[in-house]
Amino acid sequence: xxxxxxxxxxxxxxxxxxxxxxxxxxxxxxxxxxxxxxxxxxxxxxxxxxxxxxxxxxxxxxxxxxxxxxxxxxxxxxxxxxxxxxxxxxxxxxxxxxxxxxxxxxxxxxxxxxxxxxxxxxxxxxxxxxxxxxxxxxxxxxxxxxxxxxxxxxxxxxxxxxxxxxxxxxxxxxxxxxxxxxxxxxxxxxxxxxxxxxxxxxxxxxxxxxxxxxxxxxxxxxxxxxxxxxxxxxxxxxxxxxxxxxxxxxxxxxxxxxxxxxxxxxxxxxxxxxxxxxxxxxxxxxxxxxxxxxxxxxxxxxxxxxxxxx
Numbered sequence: 001x002x003x004x005x006x007x008x009x010x011x012x013x014x015x016x017x018x019x020x021x022x023x024x025x026x027x028x029x030x031x032x033x034x035x036x037x038x039x040x041x042x043x044x045x046x047x048x049x050x051x052x053x054x055x056x057x058x059x060x061x062x063x064x065x066x067x068x069x070x071x072x073x074x075x076x077x078x079x080x081x082x083x084x085x086x087x088x089x090x091x092x093x094x095x096x097x098x099x100x101x102x103x104x105x106x107x108x109x110x111x112x113x114x115x116x117x118x119x120x121x122x123x124x125x126x127x128x129x130x131x132x133x134x135x136x137x138x139x140x141x142x143x144x145x146x147x148x149x150x151x152x153x154x155x156x157x158x159x160x161x162x163x164x165x166x167x168x169x170x171x172x173x174x175x176x177x178x179x180x181x182x183x184x185x186x187x188x189x190x191x192x193x194x195x196x197x198x199x200x201x202x203x204x205x206x207x208x209x210x211x212x213x214x215x216x217x218x219x220x221x222x223x224x225x226x227x228x229x230x231x232x233x234x235x236x237x238x239x240x241x242x243x244x245x246x247x248x249x250x251x252x253x254x255x256x257x258x259x260x261x262x263x264x265x266x267x268x269x270x271x272x273x274x275x276x277x278x279x280x281x282x283x284x285x286x287x288x289x290x291x292x293x294x295x296x297x298x299x300x301x302x303x304x305x306x307x308x309x310x
Contacts, residue, residue, distance in 0.1 A: 004092045005031045007303050008104035010083050011245070013040020014289045015279025015296035016110030017067035017078075022300030023108075024074030028307070030300075031104070032071070032078040033097065035245075040064065040112050041280075042289055049140060051289055060128075063289075088252055088272050106274045106306055108299045109253075109261060111245040113280040113287070115238055118150065122206040123238075130208055130215025133238045135159040136288065139166045145234035148173050148218065150203060156239030157185035163237065164194040171195075171233075175202045175223050198231075200224045206236060244281055253277075260284050268299040276302055 007023050009016050012034040023030040037043060042060035049057040068078055087094035092103040115133030117123055123131055132138040135149075139162055147167045149160040152174040163170045172189070177199045179186050189195050198220070205219035207230070217232045244259045254262040254271040261270055261277040268276040278299040279292035 002101060002103050005029065005102065005104040006307060007031070007106045007108060007300075008033070008093070008095050008102060009108045009110060010086075010095065010248075011035045011040070011109065011111035011279075011281070012038050012068070012078070013042065013064070013110060013112050013279055013292060014067065015112070015281075015292040015299070016040070016108070017064065017071050018293040018296030019108045019110060019278055019300040019303075020071035020076040020078065020296075021067070021074055022297050023303060024071055024076045026300065026304045027075070028300075028304065030071075030076045030108075031102065032076055033081050033083050033095070034078060035111060036082050037112075038064075038068075038080050040292075041115070047141070048137075048289065050137065083248065086248060086252065088275055091274055093275065105310070106303045107276065108268075108296075108303060109249065109270070109275065109277040109281055110279045110292075110296060110299075111248070111281050112292075113242040113244040113260075113284070115242050116240045117238060118203060118240075120204070120206060122208075126206050126208055126210055126215050129210035130234065131206060131236050131238070133242075134287070135162045135237050135239075138235075138237075139163050142167045142235050144168050146232075147171070147235040147237060148198075148203075148231075148233050149237045149239045150174075151239035151241070152176060152179040152181060153239070153241065154181045154185045155241045157181045157189040159237050159239040160189050160195050161192060164192050167194070167235075169194060169196070171198055172239075173198045173201050173203060173220065176200065203236070204228070242280070242284070242287065244284070246281060256284075258284060268295055268302055274306055 006028040009032040085096040095102045146169045208215040261282045276299040278295040
């Protein structure tokens with residue numbers, strides 16, 4: 001007979017593991033499936049300087065390891081396993097890991113979102129060592145430096161504008177000769193004297209050694225002439241958007257036009273009673289570790305109240 005958990009948490013990161021801490025302290029004995037990237041996006045981040053409580057900063061993987069240990073201390077069962085399928089048609093809800101079935105009276109989804117990347121091996125190797133997908137997180141490290149922003153949409157314009165508060169020069173690299181960003185975002189970026197644009201250009205390689213100085217330059221291809229050149233820079237920010245990790249819930253939960261799980265106002269409650277969503281899987285605005293942790297706390301409290309009401 002399959003044991004029925006009070007709550008299963010799908011995904012980790014600040015949202016999932018904070019939910020596990022609160023659920024554990026509420027004696028709900030949460031079962032956490034940490035997924036393909038245990039600890040979430042912070043595990044590919046080096047220095048985290050904006051998480052409260054760490055005046056000297058903390059390494060991303062170390063921070064998430066502390067989250068996990070704290071959750072385990074309060075009875076969370078954390079497993080480095082990936083959920084392949086779910087059945088939310090009735091309670092208890094079903095979750096499948098391979099051919100193994102688990103049941104729970106409530107679910108917290110915290111599968112997060114992944115930054116869209118260019119797909120270069122060097123990009124992955126240098127992530128956190130001169131390559132970033134979050135200006136709000138990492139701009140501070142580029143005071144007085146020269147950086148590139150890849151993209152042509154609102155995300156790229158927003159990243160570029162934010163970076164000008166710190167960087168000496170920001171260059172937007174775009175593969176076409178026009179932006180797809182909204183006019184107001186384009187105007188804001190292009191009117192900033194610190195920002196210039198490299199039109200019809202695509203980064204085909206990122207050069208540097210993560211064990212030494214990190215990123216030192218990029219190799220750029222002209223998308224019209226095919227000419228290839230090297231461009232020195234201190235950092236590259238990927239502004240091509242994020243992809244919510246919501247494929248598992250397509251056709252089951254209500255998703256918005258971008259694929260984020262829709263939750264009720266001022267709540268983590270999804271369109272299915274007893275199923276909650278926290279962190280970047282439902283937040284396409286802030287996308288910060290501290291806001292994800294906050295929504296994980298909200299989800300656990302809402303789960304506790306939901307179970308009490310039943």
